[in-house]
Amino acid sequence: MPFAARAAGASAAKNACVPLIVTRDLRKVFRNAKRFPGALGALRGLFSPVYEDRVAVAGLSMEIERGEFIGYIGPNGAGKSTTIKMLTGILVPSAGEVEVAGIVPHRKRRENARNIGVVFGQRTQLYWDLPLVDSFELLRAIYGIPQDRYRRSLDAFIELLEMGDFLRTPVRQLSLGQRMRGDFAAAMLHEPPILYLDEPTIGLDVVAKEAIRTFVARVNREQGTTIILTTHDLADVERLCRRIVLIDHGRAIFDGPIERIKNEYGRERTLVVRFTETTSAPTIPGARLESVEGMTARFVFDRATQRVDRLVREVSDRYSVEDIAIEEPELEGIIRHIYTQGYAGEERSA
Amino acid sequence: MLAAYVQYWKINLLTIAEYRADFFMWFAFTIVYHGTALAALAVTMLRFPSMNGWSLREMFFLYALWMTAHELHNALFFNVVSVPEYIREGRFDRFFVRPFDTLFQVLTVPSRTFPDGFILGLVTLAIATHVAGIHVTPFTVLTIAAVLCGGAGIDLGISLFVAALSFWLIRVDTLRWIVMSLEQDFTRYPISIYTRGVRIVLAYVLPFAFMNYFPATYFLGKHDAAFGLSPEVGLLTPLIGLLWTALSYAFWNLGLRHYQGTGS
Ligand SMILES: Nc1ncnc2c1ncn2[C@@H]1O[C@H](COP(=O)(O)OP(=O)(O)OP(=O)(O)O)[C@@H](O)[C@H]1O
Numbered sequence: 001m002p003f004a005a006r007a008a009g010a011s012a013a014k015n016a017c018v019p020l021i022v023t024r025d026l027r028k029v030f031r032n033a034k035r036f037p038g039a040l041g042a043l044r045g046l047f048s049p050v051y052e053d054r055v056a057v058a059g060l061s062m063e064i065e066r067g068e069f070i071g072y073i074g075p076n077g078a079g080k081s082t083t084i085k086m087l088t089g090i091l092v093p094s095a096g097e098v099e100v101a102g103i104v105p106h107r108k109r110r111e112n113a114r115n116i117g118v119v120f121g122q123r124t125q126l127y128w129d130l131p132l133v134d135s136f137e138l139l140r141a142i143y144g145i146p147q148d149r150y151r152r153s154l155d156a157f158i159e160l161l162e163m164g165d166f167l168r169t170p171v172r173q174l175s176l177g178q179r180m181r182g183d184f185a186a187a188m189l190h191e192p193p194i195l196y197l198d199e200p201t202i203g204l205d206v207v208a209k210e211a212i213r214t215f216v217a218r219v220n221r222e223q224g225t226t227i228i229l230t231t232h233d234l235a236d237v238e239r240l241c242r243r244i245v246l247i248d249h250g251r252a253i254f255d256g257p258i259e260r261i262k263n264e265y266g267r268e269r270t271l272v273v274r275f276t277e278t279t280s281a282p283t284i285p286g287a288r289l290e291s292v293e294g295m296t297a298r299f300v301f302d303r304a305t306q307r308v309d310r311l312v313r314e315v316s317d318r319y320s321v322e323d324i325a326i327e328e329p330e331l332e333g334i335i336r337h338i339y340t341q342g343y344a345g346e347e348r349s350a
Numbered sequence: 351m352l353a354a355y356v357q358y359w360k361i362n363l364l365t366i367a368e369y370r371a372d373f374f375m376w377f378a379f380t381i382v383y384h385g386t387a388l389a390a391l392a393v394t395m396l397r398f399p400s401m402n403g404w405s406l407r408e409m410f411f412l413y414a415l416w417m418t419a420h421e422l423h424n425a426l427f428f429n430v431v432s433v434p435e436y437i438r439e440g441r442f443d444r445f446f447v448r449p450f451d452t453l454f455q456v457l458t459v460p461s462r463t464f465p466d467g468f469i470l471g472l473v474t475l476a477i478a479t480h481v482a483g484i485h486v487t488p489f490t491v492l493t494i495a496a497v498l499c500g501g502a503g504i505d506l507g508i509s510l511f512v513a514a515l516s517f518w519l520i521r522v523d524t525l526r527w528i529v530m531s532l533e534q535d536f537t538r539y540p541i542s543i544y545t546r547g548v549r550i551v552l553a554y555v556l557p558f559a560f561m562n563y564f565p566a567t568y569f570l571g572k573h574d575a576a577f578g579l580s581p582e583v584g585l586l587t588p589l590i591g592l593l594w595t596a597l598s599y600a601f602w603n604l605g606l607r608h609y610q611g612t613g614s
C-alpha cells in the first residue's frame with residue numbers, strides 16, 4: 001500500500017508543498033440560547049432568545065505537515081475536542097480559516113470525510129446492537145472499499161488489535177478496551193491519510209494501552225498517516241509524538257518539539273542524594289532542598305547557573321554519601337507546572 | 351450509496367432473525383393497534399350510519415389509505431424520530447465524519463426495521479378498496495401508489511421538520527407528541543366533520559388531510575364537503591409530499607450548520 005495511493009485526493013496532491021492541515025485564527029464560540037422548559041417555553045426561546053456565549057477556541061493558528069504525529073494537549077476545557085470537531089467538519093468555526101488536505105472541512109464535509117478517520121474515546125462510532133463484523137461490513141459499503149482490500153485490512157486489524165475473540169459479540173457487550181479496538185479498526189478501515197484521536201486510551205488498562213500505542217505508532221511509521229492525538233496521559237505523548245501543541249483557554253501556548261519544552265522547563269534538575277546515615281536538614285550551596293525522606297534527600301537546582309560536578313563534589317565533601325542520581329523533569333511534571341503556573345516560554349527563551 | 355442501503359437492509363433482516371420474539375411482538379402490536387382503531391370506527395358507525403355523508407365502508411377505505419402511507423413512512427423513515435436523542439447526546443457527531451449525506455445515514459442506522467406494517471397496510475388497503483366498491487384499473491393502482499408515496503412524504507416532511515428543530519432546541523418531545531396525536535386523531539374521520547379552524551390546519555398547515563381525506567374523495571368519487579374543492583385535489587398529494595420533504599430537508603441542512611454537539 002504505497003503512500004501515494006492513499007494521498008488525500010487531487011487537491012492535496014496539487015499542493016504538495018502546502019502543509020496538510022492549516023488553521024488561521026480559528027475561533028469557536030458556543031452560543032447557547034438559555035432554555036425555558038416545555039413546549040411554550042421552547043416557543044418563547046425561539047422568539048425572544050437569551051444567549052450565553054462561551055469561547056472554546058480563541059484564535060488558533062497552526063500548520064501540520066504530512067506524516068507528523070502531534071500530541072495535542074491541554075487542561076480540561078482547553079478547547080481540544082472543539083478544535084478536532086472543526087477539523088473533522090462536525091462544527092462550523094465562528095471565525096478564522098481551516099483547511100485540511102486543501103479542503104475546508106465544513107464546506108465539503110463529505111469529501112473531507114474520505115480523508116479522515118476519527119476515534120473519540122468517550123463515545124463509540126460503532127453500532128450498539130451490532131457485532132463488530134456487521135459494523136465493519138456497513139463501513140465497507142459506505143466507503144466503497146473493494147472486497148479484497150477490505151479483507152486484507154480487516155485481517156491485519158484483527159491480528160494487530162487481537163480482535164478475533166469478540167468479532168461476533170454485539171458492541172454493547174464488549175468491554176471498554178475491546179470496544180476501543182473495534183473503534184480503531186472502524187476508523188481506519190478505509191485507510192485514511194489523516195487520523196484524529198481524541199482521548200483514545202481513556203480508561204484502558206496498561207495492556208490495552210500498549211496494544212493501541214504500538215498500533216498507532218506503526219500506522220504512523222509505515223503508512224505515513226498524519227495523526228493528531230489528544231490525551232491526558234502524557235506517557236502516550238512522550239512515547240508517540242515528536243511535536244506537541246499545548247493549548248489553554250482556546251489558545252496555543254506552546255507549539256514545538258517535545259525536547260524544546262523539556263529544555264525550556266528542564267532548566268530545573270533534581271539531585272537525589274542517598275546518605276549512609278539519617279541526616280536532618282542537609283544543605284548544598286546553590287541548590288534548594290526539596291524534601292528529605294529517611295536517608296534520601298532531594299535538591300532542586302538550575303542547570304543553567306549551577307554546575308553538576310561542583311554540586312556533587314560539594315555534597316560528598318560535606319556528608320557521607322551512598323548514592324547520587326540526577327533526575328530530568330518528566331513531561332508530566334513540566335505540563336503540570338505549566339497548567340498551574342502558566343507558560344512563560346517566550347520570556348525564558350528571549 | 352445503493353450498496354450501503356442494501357447492506358443496511360441485509361443487516362436489518364439478520365438482526366430481526368436474531369430478535370425474533372421482539373419482532374413478533376411488534377407485529378402483534380401493529381395488528382392490535384390498527385385493529386382497535388378500525389373496531390372503534392365500526393362501533394361509532396353503528397350509532398351513526400353515516401357521518402357527514404360517509405359510510406362505514408368509505409371510512410374503512412379512508413383509514414386504510416392513511417394507515418398504509420403511514421406504515422410506508424415507518425418502514426423507510428422511522429429513524430428520524432431518534433434524531434433529537436442523537437443530537438442531545440452528541441451521538442450525531444458520527445454522521446459528520448462519514449462520506450454520506452447525514453439524513454441518509456440517519457435513515458440507515460440499523461434498527462430492526464421491517465416493512466411488516468406496510469405489508470399489513472397493503473393487504474388492508476386492498477380489502478378496503480374492494481369493500482368500498484372502487485373500480486380498479488391499472489391507472490387506479492398507479493395513482494394509489496403515488497398517493498401512498500406522497501402520504502409517506504408528508505409524514506417524513508413533518509417528522510423531519512420537528513427533528514431539525516432539535517438542532518436549536520434541546521427538547522422537542524412535546525412538539526413531536528402533539529403532532530403525532532394530531533395525526534392519529536384527525537385522520538380517522540372525514541375532515542368535514544371538524545370546525546373550520548381544524549380543517550384549515552389539516553389541509554394547509556400540517557397537511558394530513560392530503561394523506562387520506564382528499565385522495566379518498568377522489569377515489570370514492572365523493573363531494574368534498576370541507577372546502578367544496580374538486581375531488582382532483584386529491585391527486586396533489588405526491589406534490590405536497592415532495593414539497594414538504596424538500597422544505598424540511600432544506601431546514602435540516604440549515605440546522606446542520608447550527609449543530610453544536612455536546613461538551614464531552
Ligand atoms: N456543545 C457545547 N456547548 C457549549 N459549550 C461547549 C460545548 N462543547 C464544548 N463547550 C465548552 O467549550 C470549552 C472547550 O471544550 P472542549 O470539549 O473543546 O475541551 P477539551 O479541551 O476537549 O477538554 P477535555 O480535556 O475536558 O476533554 C469548554 O469550556 C466547554 O464547556
Ligand SMILES: [Mg+2]
Pocket residue numbers: 080081082198
Ligand atoms: Mg475533550
